[in-house]
Amino acid sequence: MDKVYQHKSVEEKWYKIWEEKGYFTPKIDKSKKPYTVLLPLPNANDPMHMGHALFTVEDILVRFHRMLGEPTLWLPGGDHAGIETQFVFEKKLAREGKSRFDFDRDTLYRMISDFVDQNKNINRDQMKRLGFSLDWTRYHFSLEPKIVEKVLATFQKLHHDNLIYRAERLVNFCPRCGTAFSDLEVNHEERSDLLYFIDYGSIQIATARPETIFADVAVAVNPKDKRFKKAVGKTAIIPLINKEIPIISDDAIQIDFGTGALKVTPAHDQVDYEIGLRHKLPVISTIDRFGRFIQVPQQYKGLKIAAARKMIADDLEKAGKLVKTEPLIHTVSICYRCKGTIEPMLMPQWFVKTKPLAEPAIQAVKKGRTKIVPAKRFEKLYFDWLENIHDWNISRQIVWGPRLPIWYCLDCNLELEISFIDSKGQKVSGTYKNLSDKYAFEEIEKGLQSIIAPLDATYSLTSGPCKTCGGNHILQETDTFDTWFLSGQWPLTTLDFPDGADFKYFYPTSVLDTLWDILFFWVARMMMFGLYLANDVPFRVIHLHSRVVDNHGQKMSKSKGNVVNPIEMVDKYGADALRFALVFGAAPGSDISLSEDKIRGMRNFSNKLWNIGRFLKMSSSSLSPQSSLSSSSSDKIMLSEFKKVHKKATSLIEKYQFGQAGEIIYEFIWHAFADNYIEESKDLLKENNTARLNTLLTIYQGSLKLLHPFMPFITEEINHSLFPNSDPLIISTW
RNA sequence: GCGCGCAUAGCUCAGUGGUAGAGCGUUUCGUUGACAUCGAAAAGGUCUAUGGUUCAAAUCCAUAUGCGCGCACCA
Numbered sequence: 043m044d045k046v047y048q049h050k051s052v053e054e055k056w057y058k059i060w061e062e063k064g065y066f067t068p069k070i071d072k073s074k075k076p077y078t079v080l081l082p083l084p085n086a087n088d089p090m091h092m093g094h095a096l097f098t099v100e101d102i103l104v105r106f107h108r109m110l111g112e113p114t115l116w117l118p119g120g121d122h123a124g125i126e127t128q129f130v131f132e133k134k135l136a137r138e139g140k141s142r143f144d145f146d147r148d149t150l151y152r153m154i155s156d157f158v159d160q161n162k163n164i165n166r167d168q169m170k171r172l173g174f175s176l177d178w179t180r181y182h183f184s185l186e187p188k189i190v191e192k193v194l195a196t197f198q199k200l201h202h203d204n205l206i207y208r209a210e211r212l213v214n215f216c217p218r219c220g221t222a223f224s225d226l227e228v229n230h231e232e233r234s235d236l237l238y239f240i241d242y243g244s245i246q247i248a249t250a251r252p253e254t255i256f257a258d259v260a261v262a263v264n265p266k267d268k269r270f271k272k273a274v275g276k277t278a279i280i281p282l283i284n285k286e287i288p289i290i291s292d293d294a295i296q297i298d299f300g301t302g303a304l305k306v307t308p309a310h311d312q313v314d315y316e317i318g319l320r321h322k323l324p325v326i327s328t329i330d331r332f333g334r335f336i337q338v339p340q341q342y343k344g345l346k347i348a349a350a351r352k353m354i355a356d357d358l359e360k361a362g363k364l365v366k367t368e369p370l371i372h373t374v375s376i377c378y379r380c381k382g383t384i385e386p387m388l389m390p391q392w393f394v395k396t397k398p399l400a401e402p403a404i405q406a407v408k409k410g411r412t413k414i415v416p417a418k419r420f421e422k423l424y425f426d427w428l429e430n431i432h433d434w435n436i437s438r439q440i441v442w443g444p445r446l447p448i449w450y451c452l453d454c455n456l457e458l459e460i461s462f463i464d465s466k467g468q469k470v471s472g473t474y475k476n477l478s479d480k481y482a483f484e485e486i487e488k489g490l491q492s493i494i495a496p497l498d499a500t501y502s503l504t505s506g507p508c509k510t511c512g513g514n515h516i517l518q519e520t521d522t523f524d525t526w527f528l529s530g531q532w533p534l535t536t537l538d539f540p541d542g543a544d545f546k547y548f549y550p551t552s553v554l555d556t557l558w559d560i561l562f563f564w565v566a567r568m569m570m571f572g573l574y575l576a577n578d579v580p581f582r583v584i585h586l587h588s589r590v591v592d593n594h595g596q597k598m599s600k601s602k603g604n605v606v607n608p609i610e611m612v613d614k615y616g617a618d619a620l621r622f623a624l625v626f627g628a629a630p631g632s633d634i635s636l637s638e639d640k641i642r643g644m645r646n647f648s649n650k651l652w653n654i655g656r657f658l659k660m661s662s663s664s665l666s667p668q669s670s671l672s673s674s675s676s677d678k679i680m681l682s683e684f685k686k687v688h689k690k691a692t693s694l695i696e697k698y699q700f701g702q703a704g705e706i707i708y709e710f711i712w713h714a715f716a717d718n719y720i721e722e723s724k725d726l727l728k729e730n731n732t733a734r735l736n737t738l739l740t741i742y743q744g745s746l747k748l749l750h751p752f753m754p755f756i757t758e759e760i761n762h763s764l765f766p767n768s769d770p771l772i773i774s775t776w
Numbered sequence: 777g778c779g780c781g782c783a784u785a786g787c788u789c790a791g792u793g794g795u796a797g798a799g800c801g802u803u804u805c806g807u808u809g810a811c812a813u814c815g816a817a818a819a820g821g822u823c824u825a826u827g828g829u830u831c832a833a834a835u836c837c838a839u840a841u842g843c844g845c846g847c848a849c850c851a
Contacts, residue, residue: 305851632789
C-alpha cells in the first residue's frame with residue numbers, strides 16, 4: 043500500500059467494478075420489501091453543482107439499505123427542463139445575433155434538441171465521479187417517447203374528468219421569455235420607483251404606472267372614504283386623450299395610500315382585474331405579448347414599457363396634468379428565470395383545476411401515509427400552500443417541451459391567429475381567415491411558429507381529420523406543457539405505470555429527498571398526481587435537505603464568485619472527502635456550510651483511515667493468522683465501544699441524522715481506535731500477539747462497513763486489500 | 777402585512793432539562809514499528825438580552841433586539 047492514499051485510480055476502478063457487476067441494479071424479489079429512491083432529476087445538460095453533490099445523502103441511504111439486504115433501487119434521470127433550457131439556448135442565439143423568432147418551431151426544436159444532446163451526459167458522468175450508486179440501466183430522459191406518451195394520457199384523463207379548462211385570465215407573462223408562467227414561477231423584488239400624482243379632472247389619482255393610463259376604464263375609491271362621497275357616480279377624465287370614465291367605489295381601495303383614488307386598469311393589473319370583474323368593467327389591453335404598446339395614440343405605438351413611461355410622464359407634465367411625484371418603495375413581480383418584470387397580461391391559457399387534486403395530498407400527509415422530515419418546519423408550509431392553491435396554468439409559449447394534445451380545425455376556426463415563416467423566409471401573422479387565400483395550408487404548417495385560438499374555438503383531443511367538417515387543415519396547439527407537469531409524474535412514468543413490473547414492485551417509493559425549494563414545484567405535484575392516477579402516495583417519506591452555502595453562510599452563486607465546484611474538489615481531494623464534508627456535522631433542515639478547508643480536513647481523515655489499514659496490513663504480514671480474538675479488559679471495552687457506535691450510527695441514519703452519524707464514526711475511528719487502541723497495541727504486536735491483531739482487524743473491518751455509505755471508494759479499496767476473500771462492501775451485510 | 781427559521785469558542789457549525797462539543801485556525805512540545813494529510817498538550821465561550829417555569833435552563837415558555845427566508849393583489 044502507498045504511504046498516502048491515491049484516490050484517483052481507486053475511484054475509477056471501483057465505480058467500474060460496481061457498475062459492471064450489476065450491484066446498482068436490484069433484483070425483484072417478491073419475498074422482500076424493496077427500498078426505492080428517485081433521484082431529483084437534474085437538468086440533463088447542466089453541469090454539476092454542490093446542490094447535486096448533496097445527493098450524497100441519498101447515496102448514503104441507498105447504500106445503507108442495500109447492505110441491509112433490501113432490493114434497493116436508486117433511479118436516475120435527466121430533465122429537459124423546458125424554459126430553463128430554452129432560456130440558455132436563446133442566450134446562445136443572442137450571442138450569434140439571432141432570436142427564436144427567426145426560426146419556425148420545428149427547426150428551433152431540433153436545434154435545442156441537438157444542443158441538449160451534446161451536453162446530455164455531462165451531468166451523468168459527474169454523478170459517477172461522486173460514487174452515486176444509481177441504477178443506470180433504468181435511466182430516463184423526460185422527453186423519451188414512452189414518458190411523453192404517459193404524460194399525454196394523463197392530460198386526456200384530466201380533461202375527461204373535467205379538470206382541464208381553457209380560459210382567458212390575467213396571467214404572469216414575461217415579455218423577455220415570451221411565455222406565461224404559473225404563480226410559483228414569479229418572484230418578488232423590492233424596487234425604488236416613483237409614485238405619480240395625476241390630475242383626472244374631477245379627481246386626482248396616484249399611480250406607479252403612468253404609461254397604462256390609456257387602458258384605464260374607471261377610477262375607484264373606498265366606499266368609506268368621506269372625501270369622495272360625492273364623487274362616486276360622477277366621471278373622471280383621462281388626460282392626453284380626454285376620455286371620460288366612471289368613478290366607482292370598491293373595498294379593495296386603501297384610503298391612506300396616495301390620494302385614495304385608484305385608476306382601474308383591468309388588463310394590466312391583478313387587483314384592477316378583479317375590481318373590473320366585480321363591476322363588470324370593460325378590458326382594454328395596451329401592451330402586447332412583446333411588451334410593446336398598442337391601441338394607444340399614434341406617437342406611443344410600438345414603444346417598450348420603460349420608454350413609454352418616460353414619454354407619457356413628460357407629456358403629462360407638459361399638459362400640466364402631472365401634479366407631483368413622490369419616491370415609492372414597492373415590490374414588483376419578476377420572472378424567476380430572467381429577472382425581468384412580469385407583465386400581467388390577458389391571455390387564453392390552459393389550466394388544471396387543482397383543488398380536487400390538492401385535497402387528497404393534504405389528507406395523505408395528515409394521516410401519515412407520507413411523512414415529512416423534518417416535520418416541524420415543512421409540514422405547515424406544505425399544508426398552507428395546498429390549502430390555498432390556485433388553478434395551475436400549464437401552458438407555456440415556448441417550443442422546448444411536448445405540445446398539448448389539442449388539435450384545431452382551421453376551417454371550423456377561421457379566427458384562429460397564426461404566426462409562421464413563409465417559403466421566402468418572411469415572418470407572417472394574421473387570422474386564418476385572412477391568410478387562407480394567400481398561403482397554402484402546407485406552407486403555413488411547415489413554417490409554423492405559434493397559434494392563438496379564440497377562447498371559443500372548437501378542438502379535438504386526437505389528431506386526424508376534423509370530426510365536424512371532415513377537413514384536413516388541422517394544427518396542433520403550439521402551447522407546450524409546463525416542465526413540472528411532466529416531472530410531477532416522474533415516479534409514475536419512470537416506473538412504468540400502470541402495468542409495469544417496476545411499478546408494481548417499487549411503487550410507492552421509500553424516500554424522496556430534495557432541497558426544500560422545490561417542495562411546491564415538484565414534491566406537492568407528485569403527491570397530487572400519484573394519488574390521482576395510482577390512488578397511492580408516491581413516497582412514504584419526504585426528506586428535505588437544505589442548501590449548501592459558503593463558509594460565511596452565503597448562498598453560492600456565480601456573481602458572488604464563491605462557488606465551490608464539486609468536480610474540482612473531487613479531483614483535488616477525492617470523492618470520499620467531498621462526500622463526508624457535505625454531511626459531516628450538518629443538522630437536518632439547516633444550511634450546510636462548506637469550505638475547501640473542511641474538505642481538506644476530511645481528506646486528511648481518509649488518509650488516516652488508509653494508514654490504519656497500511657499499518658494493520660504490515661502487521662499481519664509478519665504474524666501468522668489466528669481465529670481467536672483477544673480478551674483483555676481493553677479489548678472488551680473496545681469491542682463494546684464499537685458495538686455502541688454501530689448501534690448509535692444505525693439509529694442516527696434511520697433518523698436521517700447523517701451529520702451526527704458521520705461524527706461519531708469519525709470520532710471512533712480516529713481517536714478511540716487509532717490514537718488509543720492501536721497505540722496501546724503496538725507493544726503487544728511486537729510480542730507476536732496474534733489474538734490482538736485479530737481483534738484489531740475485526741473492529742477495523744466493522745468500521746469500514748459503517749463508513750462505507752459515507753466514503754464508498756476508500757473503504758472498498760482497503761477492505762479488498764486487507765480482506766481479499768471477503769465480499770465487496772457494497773454488497774456486504776451491515 | 778402574515779408566517780417561519782436562526783442567534784453557542786477567532787471562523788463555520790453540531791448539541792443536550794443536570795460538570796459546554798467538532799472541523800478549520802492559534803500556541804507549546806514531539807523524527808514513538810502506519811500516517812507531518814501525524815502525535816501529545818494548551819489557550820479560547822457569563823451558549824444575544826430581559827423576564828418566567830423548574831431543585832436545576834445554554835436547553836422549555838414569553839418579550840425584545842439583530843440576521844436570514846417563505847408567502848402576499850399595496851396602486
